[in-house]
Amino acid sequence: MKKILASKARKWLAIAGMCLGVHYLMLILSHILISGSFSFQGLWDLAVQRWTTPGDATRYLDIAENGYVHSGENAINLVFYPLYPLLVRLLGAVVRSLPLAGVLVSQCCYAGASVMLYELILQDAGEREAWDGALLMALFPFSVFVMGVFSEGLFLLTAISCLYCIRTKRFLAAGMTGFLAALCRTQGMLLLFPAVCELFLLRAGEEKRPFRWKDLAVLLIPAGFGVYLLINYALHGNFFQFLLYEAAAPWYQSTKWVGENLSQHYSMALEHPGLSAIIYWPQLILYFAVLGVLLWGLWKRERISYLLYGGVYLGFSYLSGWMISGGRYMLCCVPVYLILCKVRSAGARRAILFVSALLCFAYSLFFYKSFAIM
Amino acid sequence: MSWAVGALGSVGMLALIGLLIMAFLRKAGLLKGETVRTMLRCACMTALVGAGYFLFALLIRFTVYGAFEAGQDIGQALGGPYFHEALNALSAPAFSYPVTGVFAAVAHFLGGILFRQYRLTGFALAYLMTTAALWLLTVRLKTIWNEQAAENAAFLLLCLPGSAFFFLPCGVPLVFLLAGLIFFFLGRKIPPCAFSLSHRGYTALLTVCLCLSAAVICAMADGRIG
Numbered sequence: 001m002k003k004i005l006a007s008k009a010r011k012w013l014a015i016a017g018m019c020l021g022v023h024y025l026m027l028i029l030s031h032i033l034i035s036g037s038f039s040f041q042g043l044w045d046l047a048v049q050r051w052t053t054p055g056d057a058t059r060y061l062d063i064a065e066n067g068y069v070h071s072g073e074n075a076i077n078l079v080f081y082p083l084y085p086l087l088v089r090l091l092g093a094v095v096r097s098l099p100l101a102g103v104l105v106s107q108c109c110y111a112g113a114s115v116m117l118y119e120l121i122l123q124d125a126g127e128r129e130a131w132d133g134a135l136l137m138a139l140f141p142f143s144v145f146v147m148g149v150f151s152e153g154l155f156l157l158t159a160i161s162c163l164y165c166i167r168t169k170r171f172l173a174a175g176m177t178g179f180l181a182a183l184c185r186t187q188g189m190l191l192l193f194p195a196v197c198e199l200f201l202l203r204a205g206e207e208k209r210p211f212r213w214k215d216l217a218v219l220l221i222p223a224g225f226g227v228y229l230l231i232n233y234a235l236h237g238n239f240f241q242f243l244l245y246e247a248a249a250p251w252y253q254s255t256k257w258v259g260e261n262l263s264q265h266y267s268m269a270l271e272h273p274g275l276s277a278i279i280y281w282p283q284l285i286l287y288f289a290v291l292g293v294l295l296w297g298l299w300k301r302e303r304i305s306y307l308l309y310g311g312v313y314l315g316f317s318y319l320s321g322w323m324i325s326g327g328r329y330m331l332c333c334v335p336v337y338l339i340l341c342k343v344r345s346a347g348a349r350r351a352i353l354f355v356s357a358l359l360c361f362a363y364s365l366f367f368y369k370s371f372a373i374m
Numbered sequence: 375m376s377w378a379v380g381a382l383g384s385v386g387m388l389a390l391i392g393l394l395i396m397a398f399l400r401k402a403g404l405l406k407g408e409t410v411r412t413m414l415r416c417a418c419m420t421a422l423v424g425a426g427y428f429l430f431a432l433l434i435r436f437t438v439y440g441a442f443e444a445g446q447d448i449g450q451a452l453g454g455p456y457f458h459e460a461l462n463a464l465s466a467p468a469f470s471y472p473v474t475g476v477f478a479a480v481a482h483f484l485g486g487i488l489f490r491q492y493r494l495t496g497f498a499l500a501y502l503m504t505t506a507a508l509w510l511l512t513v514r515l516k517t518i519w520n521e522q523a524a525e526n527a528a529f530l531l532l533c534l535p536g537s538a539f540f541f542l543p544c545g546v547p548l549v550f551l552l553a554g555l556i557f558f559f560l561g562r563k564i565p566p567c568a569f570s571l572s573h574r575g576y577t578a579l580l581t582v583c584l585c586l587s588a589a590v591i592c593a594m595a596d597g598r599i600g
Binding site: 197200201204257258259260261262263264265266267270284287288291294295298304307308311314315318 | 375376377379380381382383384386387389390391393394397398401402403404487
């Protein structure tokens, strides 16, 4: 037993090391390309500046330090979900630095997410597919966000853990991890779809498993979102105050049908050539690419609960009007990795890896060069 | 071009949703493999017949009137006041004709979701309704005759004179769907039937129907009907 555990631990370390190593390598190469030479101080400065100061990072750190406030210019920080800043605050009390705690939470969670993805894929496929899946997630074009003070790493960990628990029929654990995912991002509550789907198939399928009261634990998933709504109510007396803030400056986000948003991205890409290659074209291409992967997964009879989650995740994410972080959102569309890792053709696998690696490097470099990747 | 991107994305998303629902029902054992096959066959048959009618109408417009722009706008391939009234009703539903009004209201609602592509939605809805009706009829006819006979009958139905209206955004596809539903539910009581048309008889009937159907489409393209 000890030997098995030690062997597992070695594998997990290898996966976590590989996934984080890829990003550290990209950081080092980006530093050399940007500054023209290598120095540890320059590398440190670049990492600190780009991991802890852009856009959402400062807002997360502000919430971790001061919590949500009901008035003043930081009241709009309510649009950010509470779990990540809460963990940053807790770890910050130990390491005595909130930015360091933010980076540690993100990177540790991302390493954990890679391991969980590896284990999830092993449920239905072999070692090679599991390794490829983790590598694909590491090389997703916008995966650089898992390194800094952003909630992507934590969301990936909670969402993949929830999918793992659903897959292994541990619905109480699925409810708990889903609860955390829903406390991390809006998309977390969508994990209810695969959970209910698997429960239904367990009852209706060959197993004909009877209903158990413990299965109701999946309702904890939307409860996570409910807690967030309660925070809204406690602060502003309005359960949906975050929607009002999202609709105002600086986000201007509203809910529009997918087609209308895609059309807007296309028009914006033509109107703003400077931003098109880093925001609008990637958002458009990723939408159709993810749609294509999901349809291909349907064709290949991939697990229906994964496809369902991928479908609702894609649709829900692209309902957001005036979206500028589509690439970052799609990074967390886990079913894409679950499907792509099972591509059988060696040529196609190589092509996917080749394109992913090049794009991942390009967008990491753009991020470290302070381009408007959000 | 931007609307095309939006419409393509919308259609893709709706297709994904539809396929996911079907895959789920299939996995849950609520939808049999044979049922899915019949659905696909009906969908393909309807799509091919519809495309055939449309291309035929275009051919008539090209050769008789030299209307080359007809290929760019589906509405120009067919003339007639009723047809254009139905098309206009898609963007602003009017209840002058009850059935057409209901169809227009549904198409208007869906068209709004699909980035205000009312005409495209109208045609898609007509196609879906016709496919659904044909599937319902085929399923029931299979129990009365056999699979081959049911498919022959379904094809004959799509070739009847005036069946081009099944593909147009108006009340006809809705009536066809309602008729299909009635036949599906009431047809359970019809016992298996031994009567069958010979191959020669069937092809002769089909040929006559197709000639008459072609004439109707010519008249529609000429703006005399519809």
